[in-house]
Amino acid sequence: MRTNRLEAFSDGVFAIAITLLVLEIRVPEGAGDRLAHELAQQWPSYLAYLVSFLVIAIIWMNHHAVVDHLREADRPLLALNLFLLLWTSLIPWPTRLVAEYMREGGDPERVAALIYAGTMTMMGVAFGLLWRYASRHRDLLSVELSEAEIARRTRRFTIGSPIYGLSIVVALFSAPASLAIIAALAVYYALPQGGMMPGPAR
């Protein structure tokens, strides 16, 4: 399959998933004069929107850093890409979960954070697998990419999974800390050394 198809479909899913996040933010009903107060109370909604937006935006950018160097897509790569999309398009659900239960403290908050971190971890694992498959099948890659460049990307794209995994462990103790780790990873990938568009070799 030509990679432009793969790309257009994946971009569509990323764009829709990122835009559906807003449906998670509630409009309090019949709040009357307590509206400002109730809106302030639902701060986890805004936080969850922001973190999930960042995560999906980074997936989109990193996905391009992979697909741009593909000459074509074979069947296992298509399957791995769908595995990535399966978890990415799920993200609005744990986002709603965190938005709903993050203020509660105790067990419900940790359950929500655990599922959030777990979804992100599966998404990170899927992305790592996608890159590893592509980088080990050099016939799929276009020639422009040097060995050193491939090794550098491998380091960067595989650092995500263990850190997402860490966010699962942390979620058992503190939901906000778990989200902070996920947000920090997104910021790392957005920075120049984050592997997306490594200046000279681009």
Next chain:
Amino acid sequence: MRTNRLEAFSDGVFAIAITLLVLEIRVPEGAGDRLAHELAQQWPSYLAYLVSFLVIAIIWMNHHAVVDHLREADRPLLALNLFLLLWTSLIPWPTRLVAEYMREGGDPERVAALIYAGTMTMMGVAFGLLWRYASRHRDLLSVELSEAEIARRTRRFTIGSPIYGLSIVVALFSAPASLAIIAALAVYYALPQGGMMPGPAR
């Protein structure tokens, strides 16, 4: 009509339908300490999300295997394509229905599975008609496709409808078995011999 238009619009509908599936997965309200339990209870939601995701992903891939070989689209082909999209974009609804009623057992569960299997069958029939029309109007096809290749695709693309039909019959007795058949068909289409991208002839 140029086929790239047909393709872009169809891909848009596939990408949106697949991403809307997540809206079906509920966030329990006010579950408190029973959150983990309630989330576990709604396992049919996760199963329905997974199966519908697979089915739409496979439609997308098989759709490309057809459209990639079209030189142009005439009016009946456009109409058949819209008939396919009509059923595909409906999929989130039977998915919600199965997610809601699959735990209940008895009649409601079977009604939900019946409608789910029925929607998939109509989608499979529409896809079969689309391929049959295209393959019988050789002027619409690009020359690259050999007779043997067309015959092979016809076998593969028409196997879907009777198997989806079987899932309707099975739904009368067992909802999980009906979903299992639909999932197995999706996995079959994802395998190399499943007709999507038959190695040498691609």
Next chain:
Amino acid sequence: MRTNRLEAFSDGVFAIAITLLVLEIRVPEGAGDRLAHELAQQWPSYLAYLVSFLVIAIIWMNHHAVVDHLREADRPLLALNLFLLLWTSLIPWPTRLVAEYMREGGDPERVAALIYAGTMTMMGVAFGLLWRYASRHRDLLSVELSEAEIARRTRRFTIGSPIYGLSIVVALFSAPASLAIIAALAVYYALPQGGMMPGPAR
């Protein structure tokens, strides 16, 4: 503005609006053994889904029949296109309204049908204005289109508005008849003489 931009954005709105229609079809809650009965009772939902799907599909096809012949888009044309999209992206709302109130009979049913027909009329008027503007500014059109062809399209594209207008009047007396007129118009446009892709001149 290059017309491919206009087209991609418009197609995106058409694809999303057509796929959002499914959110209108309800899943009865806690219906138990009455599930089949309750699903049968909400037949106006299925009818409204079908008619709105047809209408948006036809707008998409006719829109291409216009934009394909444009060389470029100036500001008034962009504004008219946005006016068309404003009414098209509204369609899921009157669709939900009809689905909810069509069984009720009496005033509520007629109010719902009136708003449905009114939205379609405004959409038809917007489409007519778009075509008229394009056809009167020949510098926007590519040369391939003959005078006779333009006249033929003008007849076809302007027949929609009065018929949609008729569906408003009919809605005052019978909601089903009003929907039937709208559906019949969509079927007319789908037929070969419906103006979308007039064989020889394509």
Next chain:
Amino acid sequence: MRTNRLEAFSDGVFAIAITLLVLEIRVPEGAGDRLAHELAQQWPSYLAYLVSFLVIAIIWMNHHAVVDHLREADRPLLALNLFLLLWTSLIPWPTRLVAEYMREGGDPERVAALIYAGTMTMMGVAFGLLWRYASRHRDLLSVELSEAEIARRTRRFTIGSPIYGLSIVVALFSAPASLAIIAALAVYYALPQGGMMPGPAR
């Protein structure tokens, strides 16, 4: 990153956000003979739909006026673009908020208008930053754009932020007046002198 990627993803988000607006318009439940009355009562929904539709349409058009002149996108520009999308994809939420609380008068109405105007202001600021960054890094711009043209666009694209800011102040006193300012700004940008497609220099 090639700008066509940036453009396709951004256009996707714009198209989805503008089409999701319709989900905000309610269908009254069980209104019976009071349906027409209840539909009339929810006029702020229609107003909010219209204004938000206009605003997103204008962002889309102005975004193209920027991206069309970009040769490539570097990392800060990508980040600024995501900052713009973050606020744009949020717009359906304040739109629902205004639709829900605008009739109430008093504090809730002003809170809703304040958040609406605040979201638009952040969006306007993000757009201004995007243009300023692009215009100050001439290596990102294609050569066709003259100094005078750049200065003209800078004036036009930076006029948005202070006017959106004004709509925040006005929201403290009158919600309708605040929305009117936002709508007027959208109309200004839609007019020929609004900077989007300045005839001769294009």
